[in-house]
Amino acid sequence: xxxxxxxxxxxxxxxxxxxxxxxxxxxxxxxxxxxxxxxxxxxxxxxxxxxxxxxxxxxxxxxxxxxxxxxxxxxxxxxxxxxxxxxxxxxxxxxxxxxxxxxxxxxxxxxx
Amino acid sequence: xxxxxxxxxxxxxxxxxxxxxxxxxxxxxxxxxxxxxxxxxxxxxxxxxxxxxxxxxxxxxxxxxxxxxxxxxxxxxxxxxxxxxxxxxxxxxxxxxxxxxxxxxxxxxxxxxxxx
Numbered sequence: 657x658x659x660x661x662x663x664x665x666x667x668x669x670x671x672x673x674x675x676x677x678x679x680x681x682x683x684x685x686x687x688x689x690x691x692x693x694x695x696x697x698x699x700x701x702x703x704x705x706x707x708x709x710x711x712x713x714x715x716x717x718x719x720x721x722x723x724x725x726x727x728x729x730x731x732x733x734x735x736x737x738x739x740x741x742x743x744x745x746x747x748x749x750x751x752x753x754x755x756x757x758x759x760x761x762x763x764x765x766x767x768x
Numbered sequence: 769x770x771x772x773x774x775x776x777x778x779x780x781x782x783x784x785x786x787x788x789x790x791x792x793x794x795x796x797x798x799x800x801x802x803x804x805x806x807x808x809x810x811x812x813x814x815x816x817x818x819x820x821x822x823x824x825x826x827x828x829x830x831x832x833x834x835x836x837x838x839x840x841x842x843x844x845x846x847x848x849x850x851x852x853x854x855x856x857x858x859x860x861x862x863x864x865x866x867x868x869x870x871x872x873x874x875x876x877x878x879x880x881x882x883x884x
Binding site for chain 2: 697698699700701702705745755756758759760761
């Protein structure tokens with residue numbers, strides 16, 4: 657069964673600190689992996705998309721890594737801000753990329 | 769562009785009633801997706817269209833759910849009859865897939881459905 661597991665389920669950090677969110681997947685055949693940010697009451701917004709040949713991709717203070725051999729990805733947030741408080745969802749697509757398998761998300765809270 | 773537009777933003781209805789959710793995708797996008805999000809199950813793909821044609825509806829939970837896309841700028845998701853377990857946030861997303869791979873999906877703000 658295709659699965660995407662994220663950890664931790666929730667995380668609280670202080671403003672200015674860094675954090676790393678993890679994503680393990682068993683989806684096959686792999687097409688690409690995406691990280692989404694979802695603010696409360698809003699739809700998910702894409703942060704990064706990586707194909708199997710990409711090891712890392714950055715979007716401002718967000719850096720995603722991918723190890724296609726171990727089927728693991730991480731999202732690193734640098735110098736966190738209060739506005740980073742949100743759910744972060746790892747999404748893996750198969751085949752042509754239309755079928756998305758979603759992780760359960762990590763709920764991040766950044767405190768002042 | 770205004771992004772993906774969904775209506776209504778909130779819907780409260782009684783069990784047994786028909787519910788219709790609406791979506792206007794981003795102009796020029798040829799794929800449209802309907803998702804459901806709950807605390808227990810997270811985000812689930814219900815159905816997606818390509819060029820107004822339903823491609824995969826394997827995620828549609830029951831025959832009570834149906835979706836249509838009569839033209840490139842409008843889609844509906846209908847639940848008839850509705851049940852309390854249908855309470856969730858329903859998202860519509862659209863994308864334009866380049867020939868070489870999957871395109872970015874842009875999500876609407878969602879419709880929060882409560883069935884009492």
